Amino acid sequence: MTIARLFGVALASAAFALPTVGAQAQDKTDVRFVLDWAWQAMHGPFLIALEKGYYSDEGLNVTIDRGFGSGDTINKVASGAYDIGFAEGTGLFKFNKENPDDAVISVLIINDQSPTGAISLKESGINSPADLVGKKISATQNEATVLAWPVVAGLNNIDPASVEFMFVEPNLRDSLVIQGAADATFGFATTTALNFVLAGVDKDDVNYFTLAQFGLNPYSSGIIVRKDFAEANPEVVKGFVAATVKGLQDMLADPAEGLALLKKREPLVDETVEAARWELAQELSILTPSVIERGISEVDPARFETAAKQIATAYGIDVDPKIGDYYDASFLPPAEARAISDDVKAKAAK
Template sequence: MKTKKIGLLLLTLLLILVAGCGSKATENGAGKTSGETSSAVGENEPEKLKDVKVVLDWTPNTNHTGLYVAKEKGYYAEEGLNVEIMQPGAGGSDAMVASGKVPFGVSIQENVTQGRTQGVPLVSIAAVIQHNTSGFAAPVDRNIKKPKDFEGKTYGGWGSPVEQAVISSIMENDKADANKVKFVNMGEADYFTAVKRDIDFAWIFYAWTGIEAELRNEPLDMMYVKDFSDKLDYYTPVIVTNEKQIQEDPELVKAFMRATSKGYEYAIKNPEDAANILLKAVPELDKDLVIASQKWLSPKYQDDAARWGEQKEQVWKGYSDWMYEHKLLDKPLDVDKAFTNDFLP
């Protein structure tokens, strides 16, 4: 499971796309679509479902299971929605949602934060996972047990300033020198290929790559970023929409989130069944990995929150303050406009 593939590097493209499409009506917004019922339809004919798209942040995985469950179990149909789950185009999910090309998508708090400080109208409407399950992973034979052990090692990443900022920050706290770390771009190589080729450690989601390491019997040492600072316990991933969608058709947002919430609640209670639903929709995925990943991740969707999807102001403020302190933002984030819990059931 790759993370932050869009991130800071594609914000320029995102801004251009938003500017170019901002004046256009959204494809699935408040206006009629081909799926809506015409006034000429007879009273005895069943009401047609409204076509709605949701775009993923990356290839399908267990971060997305609740969406597939909501579709398969008929929760979207119960809300009058015919939902298409799609993979992102070249511009990424953030650009597609911010521009109004699709009404809903999967993103991460970092992208929403960075985007909003530059005028991108994304709004987070749910936290998929309550706590950050990402961190730095290394094969145990590299003997990387703490940030100071990064010295003299090679880190494989995607070239984002956030990576260097996080590594420098946690190494500084460990009285270590980040200048002694060699940074290389992994490109499209996966973690297992890269650590055998030319890197010592990388930033991964444990729910996917970590579980895969277990199944491969390739043990790794894992350092979760949230363990080094409360400010790094941010939401990744999140479900997003755009400001125009909220303003023009809040009822659609509510309906989508009612069904989506039911999907994730089902996955929390029935991890193996939910995994099989994901596998049915995406049969090319590795069955053992999906089932093991789902069992590990399902309890973490809601964790200690009062309900699935709940977002806290201190989490948004803490991480945006951290980004601003480390010069990753040009200005502080207006937190109240970046997220909302109003559409959670």
């Protein structure tokens, strides 16, 4: 699978609209919100909700800071340094096991499917887990995909020891593939595939597959809070989730709006690359067949618990995950607010 076709869509979205002036917050509840990583297209919905006053309309004065990885975001929310975060939810299984008094839960799933996978150059011919046998993989020690690899290998009848990991710092993983020292790297395709392009690789030469395509299909990134914070501040959490859903719906309908706000917040981003990144995130994570049919954050308990057990096994933790310990749907807005519009469905079908 390549990202070439995404750039055609990205170019069509590159004529960004000027942002509107958001509502001014006064007499609002302050909410400290931290992202999973540096500013990217995935964060457009939050900027729309902030700029268009959706958070303010819910009585919230929201400040947003960049993140430094989902694990760090979970720690910051658990410690109380931030009230709410956006992070990869699979990290909660291990965190809550080790920190039961500081348990963190998801209250809105935005990435219905994880974009985690293997990213390579097209010439490598790596299109499935079987194609990794005998190959060198650049990775970070104890990174989630590395821990999950034995599970994926088992699901596909592969000896997990049949690949050679080259463990390096995160900032070196991509360059080893580009330089030819490694055959592939593990990570979020929505991040790494586009990073290859930013590093000068032709878009037609970037290849990827996701672990979800080959049996490991957990729910992915979303809004997280401390469990006791949600219990003590239900209206704050409900308001934040409702406003975020509105921002996400707007971004799905008109990504140019969110991308313009992203450029305003972080002038160094490449507009065309971020537009392509958003299209890739929609394809791999957000507008899955399940979401198109059932709506945003409609979580199937059986799928959740099956994948959670797989992740727990990968992390080497002894838990029998139950959905209620990690995800609480009671803070969601009504189903009609989370339904995907016919226009968005039509665009996704093209």
